[in-house]
Amino acid sequence: MRNSRVLLTLVFLAAPWSCPGETQSPTQHWVGRQLAESSSQALILNLTTSPDMKGTVDLPEFGALSIPASNLVVSSGNIHFELVGDNSTAIFDGTIRGDVIQGSWKEGARTGRFELHLRPVESSLIEKSVTFANRDVRLSGSLLVPGGKGPFPAVVLIHGAGPEPRSASRFMAEVFGQHGIAALIYDKRGVGGSTGDWQTSSFDDLAGDVVAGVKYLLAQPEISKSHIGLMGSSQGGWIAPMAALLSPNVSFVVVKSAAGVTPEREELERTELLMHERGFSAAETQDALGLYKQMIDYAFTGNGWDQLSAAQEKASHEKWGGYGIFPKDSWWFKFIKLNFRQDPIPVLQKLHCPVLVIFGGKDPNLPVDVSVLNVNKALATAPSGSLVVVFPKAGHDLRDVPTPGEPWSFGKFASGYLDLVTSWVKDKSVSSVLPAPAATH
DSSP: OOOOOOOOOOOOOOOOOOOOOOOOOEEEEEEEEHHHEEEEEEEEEEEEEEOOOOEEETTTTTEEEEEEEEEEEEETTEEEEEOOOOOOOEEEEEEEEEEEEEEEEEEEEEEEEEEEEOOOOOOOOEEEEEEEEEEEEEEEEEEEEEEESOOOOEEEOOOOSSOOGGGGGGGHHHHHHTTEEEEEEOOOTSSTOOSGGGGGGOOHHHHHHHHHHHHHHTTTTTTEEEEEEEEETHHHHHHHHHHHOTTTTEEEEEEEOOOOOOOOHHHHHHHHHHHHEEEEEHHHHHHHHHHHHHHHHHHHHHOHHHHHHHHHHHHHTHHHHHTTOOOTTOOHHHHHHHHOOOOHHHHTOSSSSEEEEETTTOOTTTHHHHHHHHHHHHHOOOOOTOEEEEEBBBOTSBBBBOOOTSSOOOOOBOHHHHHHHHHHHSSSSSSTSOOOEEOOO
């Protein structure tokens, strides 16, 4: 299952599957792997048995936690559940024998096996619900702190584009927690428990939300005041350096999969590549780019609505389908005007703290070569410990992109990615990280 919606993880202490005469724990934690051909992937099934039978699945090597186990049925020693992805559904059927579940799975034409063993959960992470404010916007989130004696270094995790809840950052927060680093995750403004509206907010507004999170951490006794950093992915990779400029208390920044060009240029180049990959002609590609440029021009000038409206209608009937029909007062035009010409390079040039910038060499969402070149130039005089790293086989999410002709395998993060991030954050150095990726700067 390559793409899964990441939901809030439920962490429980499990007890063995009940036998006659025993008291059954309301939670079961089954750990194992799923296999297909020559590939395997870690699989964790969390079953809550009281008051109703419910389940979630973790795919830690894929970076997805608490995927709902849909259509869950446990009866007469048999178990059935389904994982609904963006484009397909994986169906699992197995038998329960004591503390072992064995069975098979299928997803489309692909099939495989899985085996799970009942295990206790022993998590030392302490989690508490938090709120903090940026002017009139109230942000709701969670602080995950390692067990033991602090104070601990901490990271504020920053969302990508769209309506991301705190759960989108949960996996990385737990990874940091396992390495003795606290993490603050929160619902983006206008999402979940947070007020405000991300659709009509500038990157400056969103950077202000991050700074509010830093101020919250500064007031927590379990957090080291001199070791608070930021990690932003995709759009968040533009916002993290902006927030660092606003706060002298930010001591490091991690930027993942953020273009080293303006959002305007990134979007136009992404569109051109996507049209090419989907087999559209050069003329059709130019039509798509022309319409996008027309939308951007209208957003900035407010002129030419009649022509744009007609162009949107015409494009909606083309094979490539256009971008949909946006009304004159759409939030999208406001968002374009606020953010599309925000240049990340001058921001990086002004950073007062070390920065780790990570790219996937096969990222289809941004011009990788140009971004690496621009970022390296921007960091030419950056503080000691700054680094730009490219994982050649990885995509936008830093998972390996299959190469045509390679054997099929489960989705996984690029080798060395998580080790790089956690090691760098812990000691501001990658000296102890194996040289799996190609590094520049």
